[in-house]
Amino acid sequence: MILERPGFLWLLAAAIPLAAAFLASRRRRRMEVPDLEVWRAVARAQRPARGAAVVRDGVSLLLLLGALAAATLAAASPAPHAAPPVDWALVFDTSASMGASDGRHARAVAAADAFVRGLPAGDRVRVLEAGAVARARGPWRRAGEPLPLPSLPDERRADWEGALERAREGVRPEADLRVVAFSDGPVPGAAFAPAVATATGNLAVADLAWARPWNSTWIDVSARVRNCGSDTRGATLLLSCGSRLELPVPPLAPGDETTLHGRLNAPAGGVLAARLAGGDALAVDDAAFAAVPPLRPPRLLVVAPAGRSPFFQAALAALAPGLDDASGIAVPGPAADAAAALADLAFWDRTGPATTPGTAVFVASAAGPARIPADVLTPAVTGWAAGHPLLAGLDLSRLRVSRARPFLRAPDLDVLVDSAAGPLLVARLSGPSPCVALAFALEDSNLPLLAALPLLVRNSVTLLTADRPFPDLHTGEPLLPFPTGEWIVDDGSGPRRGEGPWVAPSPGVFVFSQGGRSRPAAVHFNCPDESQMAPAPPGRELPPHPAAPVPPWIPLTGVAAAAAALEALLSRLRRPRGAVAPTAPR
Amino acid sequence: MRFDETFFRTLDSLVLLARRLQGGRLPGERPSPRPGSSLDFRGFRAYTPGDDLRSVDWNVFARLGRLHVKEFAAERDLEAHIAVDVSASMDFHGKRDQALAVAAVLGTVALSRGDTLSWCAFAEARLAGGTRMRGKGRRAELLRGLEEAGRGRGTALAAAGPPAGETPGLVVVVSDFCGPGADGLLRTLRPRTGDLVALHVVAPEEMHPAVSGRVRLRDAETGGEVEIDVDAAALERYREALAARWDGIRARCAAQGLSYLRILTSTPLPDIVVSLLRPGGALARR
Numbered sequence: 083m084i085l086e087r088p089g090f091l092w093l094l095a096a097a098i099p100l101a102a103a104f105l106a107s108r109r110r111r112r113m114e115v116p117d118l119e120v121w122r123a124v125a126r127a128q129r130p131a132r133g134a135a136v137v138r139d140g141v142s143l144l145l146l147l148g149a150l151a152a153a154t155l156a157a158a159s160p161a162p163h164a165a166p167p168v169d170w171a172l173v174f175d176t177s178a179s180m181g182a183s184d185g186r187h188a189r190a191v192a193a194a195d196a197f198v199r200g201l202p203a204g205d206r207v208r209v210l211e212a213g214a215v216a217r218a219r220g221p222w223r224r225a226g227e228p229l230p231l232p233s234l235p236d237e238r239r240a241d242w243e244g245a246l247e248r249a250r251e252g253v254r255p256e257a258d259l260r261v262v263a264f265s266d267g268p269v270p271g272a273a274f275a276p277a278v279a280t281a282t283g284n285l286a287v288a289d290l291a292w293a294r295p296w297n298s299t300w301i302d303v304s305a306r307v308r309n310c311g312s313d314t315r316g317a318t319l320l321l322s323c324g325s326r327l328e329l330p331v332p333p334l335a336p337g338d339e340t341t342l343h344g345r346l347n348a349p350a351g352g353v354l355a356a357r358l359a360g361g362d363a364l365a366v367d368d369a370a371f372a373a374v375p376p377l378r379p380p381r382l383l384v385v386a387p388a389g390r391s392p393f394f395q396a397a398l399a400a401l402a403p404g405l406d407d408a409s410g411i412a413v414p415g416p417a418a419d420a421a422a423a424l425a426d427l428a429f430w431d432r433t434g435p436a437t438t439p440g441t442a443v444f445v446a447s448a449a450g451p452a453r454i455p456a457d458v459l460t461p462a463v464t465g466w467a468a469g470h471p472l473l474a475g476l477d478l479s480r481l482r483v484s485r486a487r488p489f490l491r492a493p494d495l496d497v498l499v500d501s502a503a504g505p506l507l508v509a510r511l512s513g514p515s516p517c518v519a520l521a522f523a524l525e526d527s528n529l530p531l532l533a534a535l536p537l538l539v540r541n542s543v544t545l546l547t548a549d550r551p552f553p554d555l556h557t558g559e560p561l562l563p564f565p566t567g568e569w570i571v572d573d574g575s576g577p578r579r580g581e582g583p584w585v586a587p588s589p590g591v592f593v594f595s596q597g598g599r600s601r602p603a604a605v606h607f608n609c610p611d612e613s614q615m616a617p618a619p620p621g622r623e624l625p626p627h628p629a630a631p632v633p634p635w636i637p638l639t640g641v642a643a644a645a646a647a648l649e650a651l652l653s654r655l656r657r658p659r660g661a662v663a664p665t666a667p668r
Numbered sequence: 669m670r671f672d673e674t675f676f677r678t679l680d681s682l683v684l685l686a687r688r689l690q691g692g693r694l695p696g697e698r699p700s701p702r703p704g705s706s707l708d709f710r711g712f713r714a715y716t717p718g719d720d721l722r723s724v725d726w727n728v729f730a731r732l733g734r735l736h737v738k739e740f741a742a743e744r745d746l747e748a749h750i751a752v753d754v755s756a757s758m759d760f761h762g763k764r765d766q767a768l769a770v771a772a773v774l775g776t777v778a779l780s781r782g783d784t785l786s787w788c789a790f791a792e793a794r795l796a797g798g799t800r801m802r803g804k805g806r807r808a809e810l811l812r813g814l815e816e817a818g819r820g821r822g823t824a825l826a827a828a829g830p831p832a833g834e835t836p837g838l839v840v841v842v843s844d845f846c847g848p849g850a851d852g853l854l855r856t857l858r859p860r861t862g863d864l865v866a867l868h869v870v871a872p873e874e875m876h877p878a879v880s881g882r883v884r885l886r887d888a889e890t891g892g893e894v895e896i897d898v899d900a901a902a903l904e905r906y907r908e909a910l911a912a913r914w915d916g917i918r919a920r921c922a923a924q925g926l927s928y929l930r931i932l933t934s935t936p937l938p939d940i941v942v943s944l945l946r947p948g949g950a951l952a953r954r
Contacts, residue, residue, distance in 0.1 A: 110895055111884065115760075117844075118890065128896060128897060
């Protein structure tokens with residue numbers, strides 16, 4: 083038993099004046115009579131009744147003191163137990179799976195609300211979120227105060243360790259910490275974790291890829307769909323990018339996946355979206371996006387000594403009519419440098435620009451990546467990257483080179499063809515100056531004789547001239563849109579300014595722009611762990627709040643009132659009946 | 669204490685009533701059992717030497733041949749003693765004043781009739797009094813003495829008696845007969861050969877005391893205390909006990925052949941005089 087207002091115990095000091103007043107009221111008035119003998123006879127007859135009166139007086143005094151003690155205790159607000167207070171950490175899982183359509187997030191919020199409303203007044207509550215990072219929603223609050231609602235769940239993971247660590251912050255030394263986790267999965271370290279999930283069927287778009295054939299208005303789309311639920315399920319996949327296409331998803335057993343292919347006419351490019359129709363437990367993984375640039379003929383420039391590069395001229399002629407009309411060949415010099423700056427791709431054949439090159443293909447050029455200082459005769463090709471997109475459709479196993487000056491290896495260079503003396507063909511597809519570089523002149527190899535050269539040229543044009551979107555992002559991942567400066571992002575709802583890294587908030591296509599340049603970024607959810615809709619783990623339900631005990635002050639007040647009433651009754655019994663008003667004896 | 673002339677004249681017409689013949693020391697107007705020289709023939713007795721020969725009845729000698737002398741009753745005064753209780757119990761409800769007034773009436777009557785009067789106001793001791801007062805001229809002294817009688821506390825038997833050597837023929841005790849000595853008072857004061865009149869002074873308020881609730885009652889004379897819860901039932905028992913006590917005093921007087929008269933404080937003095945004239949009272953008309 084603890085007292086919430088112990089200051090009222092000072093009321094017990096009133097027992098002394100109360101007892102004194104009672105005894106004074108019980109004190110007999112002194113009166114003088116002429117003859118006491120007659121009164122003695124009356125008193126003798128009263129003696130048994132007087133004994134009872136003495137007992138009544140004692141009982142009355144005890145009742146009065148008891149009433150005072152009970153009223154004092156009631157005013158001091160005794161609490162029924164002296165158990166230490168509890169600091170309840172309500173940790174909400176804000177990972178994406180909690181946003182399932184079965185309302186598990188709302189159910190968790192409702193359960194927390196009901197739980198908090200029944201807490202004793204001395205307890206405190208704090209809301210924490212276990213998302214990609216653990217965070218607290220406001221400070222500790224007294225039980226009964228309104229709690230902040232947790233964020234809507236859309237994150238890729240739940241940082242339980244961090245959340246439990248955050249839960250320990252600010253716990254009162256005298257209080258017990260108890261963690262209540264509201265999650266649809268098993269939660270380590272939580273005392274209570276009510277089961278909130280009910281739905282188990284879920285399909286997810288695991289992957290989305292597209293490719294535009296050379297100079298084609300159509301794009302080839304492939305989407306991989308996985309059954310992440312626990313029952314067999316089929317659906318319809320909707321593809322859209324200017325045009326629409328519906329692909330049926332055959333029934334998939336739990337854990338199975340399938341890849342669907344389709345072709346969309348998308349000359350203007352845009353947002354390629356793949357959406358699963360039919361509805362399932364989790365909506366966030368039902369769509370995937372990609373940014374498709376519009377079909378645009380590239381402007382190419384070949385710079386070669388004396389304006390002669392027959393191999394490249396032949397390869398570019400094979401690409402027509404998909405090239406810009408301004409494409410052509412030039413001799414090295416300032417004019418060539420200026421024209422190269424305006425071109426989407428410049429082929430520097432045995433020469434190089436005087437200024438910083440843009441997107442380029444270097445052939446035995448000193449302007450490309452760094453090379454060893456001396457030429458190597460007949461370097462033996464030791465390997466080639468058959469899976470690289472630049473070498474798609476090529477077979478360089480029969481490549482021979484008579485003279486070359488190999489490149490120095492560098493981290494930002496993809497080695498496409500390697501030799502014992504060093505890389506002979508390298509590519510840099512990212513960074514401010516993407517390029518493809520050959521360490522040898524075409525005349526010093528049999529590459530022109532192979533059917534590979536036109537393909538290599540086309541692949542280079544395709545990869546180096548296309549708008550380069552950012553690599554696909556997942557929600558919650560950071561992205562640095564531009565190395566420096568302020569940028570503007572448009573997510574479809576309007577432009578917003580920003581600077582520095584940007585965190586992908588949700589699936590979709592976001593277009594960043596800076597200084598006239600723009601780059602789209604496609605964001606997918608694609609998180610198998612969160613898409614997994616397993617049956618709910620057995621819940622560790624919250625202990626029911628004990629039935630609210632009757633506040634002790636209520637029975638104490640009743641006791642005080644009953645004691646006072648009983649004392650009043652005894653006073654009435656004690657009062658002589660029919661007595662005349664006392665007057666002076668004389 | 670003042671009586672007007674009318675009241676004095678009324679009192680002059682009265683006399684203290686003595687039911688037995690008493691012989692005072694001085695000649696008076698009351699018949700005495702002793703032989704004397706009044707005109708009231710008392711009887712004969714055999715002659716003894718020394719008797720006055722003038723009292724020999726020669727006719728009897730002629731018939732009987734023996735000498736007899738005639739005796740006549742003597743007329744003496746009445747020696748009366750009035751004892752007034754001025755103890756503390758008499759201070760209630762005007763009993764003291766009423767008692768002193770009654771004593772004044774009786775004393776005045778005695779002095780007017782030529783009786784010899786002694787009086788005392790007593791409590792635990794004799795507080796005031798006079799001895800052998802006689803004649804109307806002493807009335808003022810009597811009244812002043814009674815008026816100036818003090819107040820005492822207890823009731824002492826010895827203090828109420830007549831002065832030493834006095835043998836009054838009539839003793840009047842005016843008292844409320846309260847206190848431990850009251851019961852023996854009558855027995856002690858009763859003269860061997862005279863009468864005793866007990867005038868019991870009571871107040872109507874005593875029958876209806878203004879006492880209620882939880883009280884500690886203290887005896888005005890003895891200081892004894894008793895605790896009692898006074899309610900209607902207690903009051904009823906009190907009244908019954910008080911009536912029994914008063915009746916007991918009356919019964920004891922009757923048993924001892926004493927005159928008893930109860931005097932209420934609410935009764936005017938002339939009415940008391942009238943009541944004293946009734947049979948068993950202390951006064952009679954001349």
